[in-house]
Amino acid sequence: MQSDDKPITKQKFMEELYRYKKGSVSRRHFLGVTGLGMASAVMGAAVPGLRPRPAFAAGDIGDRVVLATWPNYHDPANFDAFTEATGAYVQVNVFGSNEEMLAKLQAGATGWDVFVPTNYTITTYVGEDLIEPLDTSLIPNYDPKAYDPRFSDAGSVDGKLYAVPKDWGTTGFVVNTKHTNGVKVDSWKQFFDMTKNEFSGRTMVHDYQLTTIGNALKYFGYSFNSVDEKELADAEKLLIECKPHLFAISSDYQPAIRNGDAWMSMAWTGDGKQLNNDMPEIIYVLGKEGGEIWSDYYAVPKGAPHRAAGYALINFLLDPQVNAKEVLAHGYPSADAHTNALLPEELLNDPILYPAQELLNALEFGAAVTLTDPNRAELMARFKSA
Amino acid sequence: MTQRTRNLLLLAPAGTWFLVMLVVPLTVVLVFSFGERGAAGGYVPAFTLEQYANLPARWAAFKNTLILAPVGTFAALVIAYPLAYYLAVKASPKWKTLLLVLVIVPFWTSILIRSYAWIFLLGGRGIPALLEWIGIEGVRLINTPFAVLVGIVYGYLPLMVFPIFVSLDQLDKRLLEASSDLGATKLRTFLQVTLPLSLPGIATGSLLVFILLMGEFLIPALLGGGKVFFVGNALVDLFLQSRNWAFGSAVAATLVIIMLVSVTLYMRLISKLGAQREDVSLM
Numbered sequence: 167m168q169s170d171d172k173p174i175t176k177q178k179f180m181e182e183l184y185r186y187k188k189g190s191v192s193r194r195h196f197l198g199v200t201g202l203g204m205a206s207a208v209m210g211a212a213v214p215g216l217r218p219r220p221a222f223a224a225g226d227i228g229d230r231v232v233l234a235t236w237p238n239y240h241d242p243a244n245f246d247a248f249t250e251a252t253g254a255y256v257q258v259n260v261f262g263s264n265e266e267m268l269a270k271l272q273a274g275a276t277g278w279d280v281f282v283p284t285n286y287t288i289t290t291y292v293g294e295d296l297i298e299p300l301d302t303s304l305i306p307n308y309d310p311k312a313y314d315p316r317f318s319d320a321g322s323v324d325g326k327l328y329a330v331p332k333d334w335g336t337t338g339f340v341v342n343t344k345h346t347n348g349v350k351v352d353s354w355k356q357f358f359d360m361t362k363n364e365f366s367g368r369t370m371v372h373d374y375q376l377t378t379i380g381n382a383l384k385y386f387g388y389s390f391n392s393v394d395e396k397e398l399a400d401a402e403k404l405l406i407e408c409k410p411h412l413f414a415i416s417s418d419y420q421p422a423i424r425n426g427d428a429w430m431s432m433a434w435t436g437d438g439k440q441l442n443n444d445m446p447e448i449i450y451v452l453g454k455e456g457g458e459i460w461s462d463y464y465a466v467p468k469g470a471p472h473r474a475a476g477y478a479l480i481n482f483l484l485d486p487q488v489n490a491k492e493v494l495a496h497g498y499p500s501a502d503a504h505t506n507a508l509l510p511e512e513l514l515n516d517p518i519l520y521p522a523q524e525l526l527n528a529l530e531f532g533a534a535v536t537l538t539d540p541n542r543a544e545l546m547a548r549f550k551s552a
Numbered sequence: 553m554t555q556r557t558r559n560l561l562l563l564a565p566a567g568t569w570f571l572v573m574l575v576v577p578l579t580v581v582l583v584f585s586f587g588e589r590g591a592a593g594g595y596v597p598a599f600t601l602e603q604y605a606n607l608p609a610r611w612a613a614f615k616n617t618l619i620l621a622p623v624g625t626f627a628a629l630v631i632a633y634p635l636a637y638y639l640a641v642k643a644s645p646k647w648k649t650l651l652l653v654l655v656i657v658p659f660w661t662s663i664l665i666r667s668y669a670w671i672f673l674l675g676g677r678g679i680p681a682l683l684e685w686i687g688i689e690g691v692r693l694i695n696t697p698f699a700v701l702v703g704i705v706y707g708y709l710p711l712m713v714f715p716i717f718v719s720l721d722q723l724d725k726r727l728l729e730a731s732s733d734l735g736a737t738k739l740r741t742f743l744q745v746t747l748p749l750s751l752p753g754i755a756t757g758s759l760l761v762f763i764l765l766m767g768e769f770l771i772p773a774l775l776g777g778g779k780v781f782f783v784g785n786a787l788v789d790l791f792l793q794s795r796n797w798a799f800g801s802a803v804a805a806t807l808v809i810i811m812l813v814s815v816t817l818y819m820r821l822i823s824k825l826g827a828q829r830e831d832v833s834l835m
Contacts, residue, residue: 265793272594272795294592367692373778375793414695414777427676427694538592543794544609550789551612551781 222253231475234259234267234281236462237418238436240483241495248482254475262417263374264537271296271467278467279476282332285320285461286376286532292323297465299326304477307484309504317461317501320531329463330480333498335435336521336529337377337458340419342429343447354384354453357430358408366411370419370431375546376536377432377458378405378415384455391533398545405549415550423448439497439518450518456528461501578808584801593795603802610803613786616772618810620697620782621765624704625712625758631705632712632757637746639713640720652717655710667703667774674699674775695777703771708764712757719753720746748825755822759815766811783807 231254245256259278261267264287270276272294283291291297302308308330310318321329341351345365351357361369371378380390382401392398413428420437422428424445433441438450464480466473482488486504493500493509499519500506506514513519536542588598639651658666672678674693683691693699723746731741769784783803790800 263793265795268593269792269795272592290592409779412777412779414779416778421671422675425675425677540589540794540796543796547786547789547794548609550778551610551616551786 222251227252227254227475227478228472229253230255230257231279231472231479232257232259232277233479234261234270234276234278236261236282238420238440239282239496239498241491244483244488244491247488248479251482252475252478254472254478256479263376265375265543268296268537276467277471279470279472280464280466280479282462283329283465284532285463286534287537288320288329288463288465289323289534290537291465292328296468297328298468298470299328300330300466301477302327304474305330305481305484307481307486309502312503314501314503320461321463329465330484331501332462332464332483333493333496333500334459334461335498335519336452336526337381337432337434337460338438338450338452339381340423340431340433340438340441340448340450342423342426342445343449345429351451352454354381354455354457357432357453358382358385358404360430361408361411365430368413368427368429369408369411370414370416370422370428371405371408371412372417372419372432373415373550374417375542376532378549379542379545380532380536381432381453381457384453384457387455390456390458390530391536393535393539393541395541398541402545402549405545406552409549409552435499435519436497439516442518443497452521452525452529454525454528456530459526459529459531461531462498581801581804581808584797585805587798587801589796589798593797595797595801598798603799604806606799607802607806610783610786613781613783613803614806614810616697616781617766617768617783617807620700620704620780621762621768624701624708624765625762627701628705628709628712628761629754629758632709633716633750633754636713636716636720636753640717640723655713659710663707664770664774667707667771670699670703670706670775674702694775695779697776697780699775700772700780703775704765704768707771708761711760711764715756715760716750716753719750723749751822751825755819759818762818763811763815766807 233256235258237260249255264284267281313331317334318331321327321331339357379401382404383392383397384390385404386400388397419431419433423431423441441448442450466476470476486508489500489502489505490508584595585603586599588596588600590596639648643651671694680691680693727745728741731745767784768782769788772780772782772785787800787804790796790803
C-alpha cells in the first residue's frame with residue numbers, strides 16, 4: 167500500500183493520465199491523485215501576482231513601499247506586521263551618509279516613498295524642492311504636542327511641516343577599556359592623541375565628513391560645524407597626521423570592534439548601546455569638548471511612486487506601541503512622550519541613551535551649511551586619498 | 553533586400569547599444585567635465601578648465617591605481633602562467649575538464665561576498681592569529697595595500713588563467729619536439745618557443761585584468777579599510793558624497809584617456825614582440 171506522502175510513480179501517473187483523458191475520472195480526481203493540484207497551489211502562492219489579494223482595513227495602498235534608511239535602524243518584525251496589516255511589502259534600502267541620500271535624490275528617480283533625513287539636511291531638501299510638505303491628515307499618529315521641540319523643530323521649514331521625528335541621538339566614540347590601562351577616557355583630545363600613540367593601528371573614524379571633520383574640530387575646541395578656513399586647515403592637519411595610525415576609515419565599525427581588531431571608533435548612540443550590551447568592556451564616551459547631537463526624521467520625497475503606502479508606513483511606525491518596539495531594537499531614544507510611556511524604566515535612565523545634562527549642553531546640532539560646503543567635502547576627500 | 557541593407561540591419565542592435573550605452577554617456581561625461589558644481593551639488597553648465605586644473609588634488613588616487621593595477625596584473629600573471637601551463641600541457645585529459653571547472657567555480661559566487669570573506673581571513677582572528685600561533689607576532693594584514701593586492705589577484709585570477717590556457721592548449725607539441733631534436737635545453741625551448749607562442753594569451757589576460765583593475769573600487773573599499781584609495785573610490789565619493797559632478801567627470805575623463813593611452817602602448821609592444829612568432833612557425 168502506498169502512503170500519502172510518497173510521490174506518484176511514473177507508471178501510475180501515466181495510468182491516471184489515460185483514465186482522465188478517456189473521461190473515466192474527473193479533473194479533480196486527476197489533479198488530486200497526481201499531486202498536480204497541490205503543486206499548482208504552492209506555485210501560485212509563491213508568485214505574488216497569482217495570489218488573490220485580501221481586503222485590508224486601510225484600503226488598497228498597493229503591494230509595496232520603499233524605505234531609504236540607515237543600518238541597524240528598525241525592528242524587522244514591525245515591517246512584517248505592517249505587511250500583514252496592509253498588504254504592502256516594505257523594501258528597505260540602507261545608506262551610509264546624508265550626502266549619499268541627497269546625491270541619489272538630486273540624480274532623480276530614486277523610487278523611494280519614505281526616507282530618513284537628519285535634522286541639518288531638511289532645509290536643503292526643501293530649498294532643492296526634493297521633498298513634499300506632509301499631509302498631516304494621513305499621519306493621525308503624529309501628535310506634535312507629544313514631542314520635545316528640540317528634536318522636532320527641524321522638521322518644519324517656514325512654518326510648513328516637511329518631516330516628523332523618528333528618534334535622536336549623539337555622536338561620541340566607543341573604546342575597549344581592556345586596552346586603556348585604567349586611564350579615564352573622556353575627550354576628543356584623548357581620542358586623537360591616543361590614536362597617534364598607544365592606540366596606533368587600532369582606531370576607526372567615520373567615512374562621513376560631518377562627524378569626522380566635526381570631531382577633529384572639537385580637538386581644538388572649535389565649533390563642530392565650523393566652515394572657517396583656518397579652523398578647517400587645523401582639523402585637516404590633525405586628520406592627516408592620524409591617518410597612518412588609523413585601522414580604517416569606515417562607518418561600519420561594529421564588526422572590527424567586536425572581533426578585537428579595532429579598539430576605538432567614532433560611534434553613534436545605538437551602536438554604542440548595542441556594543442555595550444554584548445561586551446560590557448566597550449564603553450560609549452561623549453567628548454567633554456562637545457560634539458554632535460542629532461535628530462532623524464521621516465520624510466516623503468517629491469514624486470514618491472507609492473505615496474499612499476509611504477504615508478501609511480510613517481503613520482504605522484509612529485504608533486507608540488510600534489515605536490516602542492523600534493526603540494528596544496535599535497537603542498536610540500525617542501522624543502515622543504507617548505512612546506516613552508511604554509518603555510521600561512531602566513532604558514529611560516540609561517546613560518548611553520540619555521547622557522548627563524552637562525555633557526548634552528556641550529553638544530551642537532549639525533548645521534545645514536556643512537552639507538553643501540565644498541571645502542568640507544574636499545577636505546574629506548584629501549584626507550581619504552592622502 | 554540588398555546586401556548592404558542586410559548588413560546595416562544586422563549591425564543595428566550592436567550599433568544602437570554602443571550609441572546609447574557608450575557614446576552618449578561618454579559625451580555627457582565630457583561635457584560635464586567642463587562645467588561647474590552647483591551650490592548644493594550636482595552640475596551647472598559652464599565652460600571652464602578649472603576641473604582639469606584641480607586634478608592634482610586626486611594625484612594620490614591616480615598614483616595608487618597606477619601602481620597597484622600593473623603590480624596586481626603582473627602578480628596575477630606570475631601566478632596564473634604556471635597554472636595555465638600545467639592545465640594545458642601537463643594535466644592528463646581525464647582531469648583537465650574538472651580542473652578547469654575548479655578554476656571557474658569561484659565565479660559562481662558574487663565578488664562582493666568573496667571579498668567579504670577575505671576581511672575575516674586577513675583580520676586579526678584569521679591568518680595573523682595563525683601566524684601568532686607559530687610564533688610570528690604583530691602581523692597586520694587587513695586594511696593594507698597588501699590586502700588589496702591579495703583581493704585583486706584572487707578576484708581576477710581566472711580571467712588571466714583562461715586566455716593563457718587557450719593559447720597553450722593550441723600550441724603545436726611538434727614544435728617542442730623539434731626544438732629538443734635541434735639540441736635546445738628545456739629552458740631555451742620554453743623561452744624561445746612556448747613563451748612567444750603563448751604571448752597572445754598573456755596579452756589578452758593582462759589586458760582584461762589591467763582594464764578591470766584600473767576601474768576597481770570595491771576591493772580597495774572592503775580590504776583597504778577606506779585607506780587605500782583608487783581612482784574608482786575617488787569617483788564614488790565625488791558623485792555620492794561631495795556631489796561634485798563636474799570634477800567627477802573630469803577625473804573620469806582623465807582615467808579614460810590614461811587607459812586608452814596605456815592600452816594602445818601595450819598593444820604596440822605586444823604586436824612588436826608577437827612579430828617574432830614567425831621565426832618559429834612550422835612550414
